[in-house]
Amino acid sequence: MSKYFIFLSFFIGITLQAQSIKFNPKLGIGSYDFNITSNQTIEAKSMLSIGADVRIGSGAFFLNTGAHYTSDAFDQDPNTFVEKGSLNFLRVPANVGLYLTGRDGILVIFLKGGLTNNFFLSGSGLAGTLEADLVKKYNLAANLGLGFDIFKFVHLGVEYDKGLTNYFDLDPIVGKKGAVLINLGLVF
Numbered sequence: 001m002s003k004y005f006i007f008l009s010f011f012i013g014i015t016l017q018a019q020s021i022k023f024n025p026k027l028g029i030g031s032y033d034f035n036i037t038s039n040q041t042i043e044a045k046s047m048l049s050i051g052a053d054v055r056i057g058s059g060a061f062f063l064n065t066g067a068h069y070t071s072d073a074f075d076q077d078p079n080t081f082v083e084k085g086s087l088n089f090l091r092v093p094a095n096v097g098l099y100l101t102g103r104d105g106i107l108v109i110f111l112k113g114g115l116t117n118n119f120f121l122s123g124s125g126l127a128g129t130l131e132a133d134l135v136k137k138y139n140l141a142a143n144l145g146l147g148f149d150i151f152k153f154v155h156l157g158v159e160y161d162k163g164l165t166n167y168f169d170l171d172p173i174v175g176k177k178g179a180v181l182i183n184l185g186l187v188f
Contacts, residue, residue, distance in 0.1 A: 020058040020103070024066070024155050026051065026185025032072065034167065034175035045073045049091065049181060057097075064095040064112050069121075087135055090119040093143055108149035116143040116161055139165045141177065149187050157183040 028049035051068025068091040074084055095114030101107065118139045142164055147157035163176030 020056075022055040023188040024053040024055065024185055026053065026155060026157070026183040028068075028159075028181045028183040030159075030179055030181035032161075032177055032179035034177055047072045047179060047181065049183070051091070052185075053093070055097065060099050060102075062097045062099070062110075064097050064114070065093060067092055070118070085124060087123045088121045090121055092117040092119070095143060095145070097147075104152070106151060108152070110147050110149075111145070112147065113142075113144045115164075116141045134169065135167060136165070136169045139163060139167055139177070141165075141179075147183075153187055155183065155185040155187050157185075159183065 026049075030047050030049070031045070032047055047070060049068045049070045051066055051070075053064055053066035056063045056065075070089045070091045072087045072089070074086065093114060093116045095112040097110050097112035100109045100111060118141065120135050120137045123134070140163075141161040143159060143161050145157055145159035147155060149155055159181045161177070161179045161181070163178060165176070167175050167177045
């Protein structure tokens, strides 16, 4: 049994090295708004994201996935810009990417695109069970991003998410979220 475990560990280690995995923890800030198709208006403000991506691939193309905790802040008073609540999500991207300037060098530039899965976790600062009834438990977005790895260690990126499904779980409101996010992180 231990021989199988050693063989499996060796095989997984070789496979991981052949795949050339890059780990990218990052922090992002951004803003978002909704495409509302009802007479209601939603005052959206800012978002904060913290998490990590994994890039898997040894050639010009790579697969990109990860997990990010994202907090969408709401401003209920558009004149004072005071945050009154936030909705928290687990954001899981599933992207395909292309290195534009190669994988090695002082400045690595890449494009990525695909789908982003958003899973509702919790809400804060909103009245009662409103947050549980306000937002769908799952929504989907198309994602497009441009990234820069500087000196093989520092990551800077910008991403745009365009909602494909309704963000809200209330019948009279149909809104799809659009977000721009700027990320700063490390690359290992």
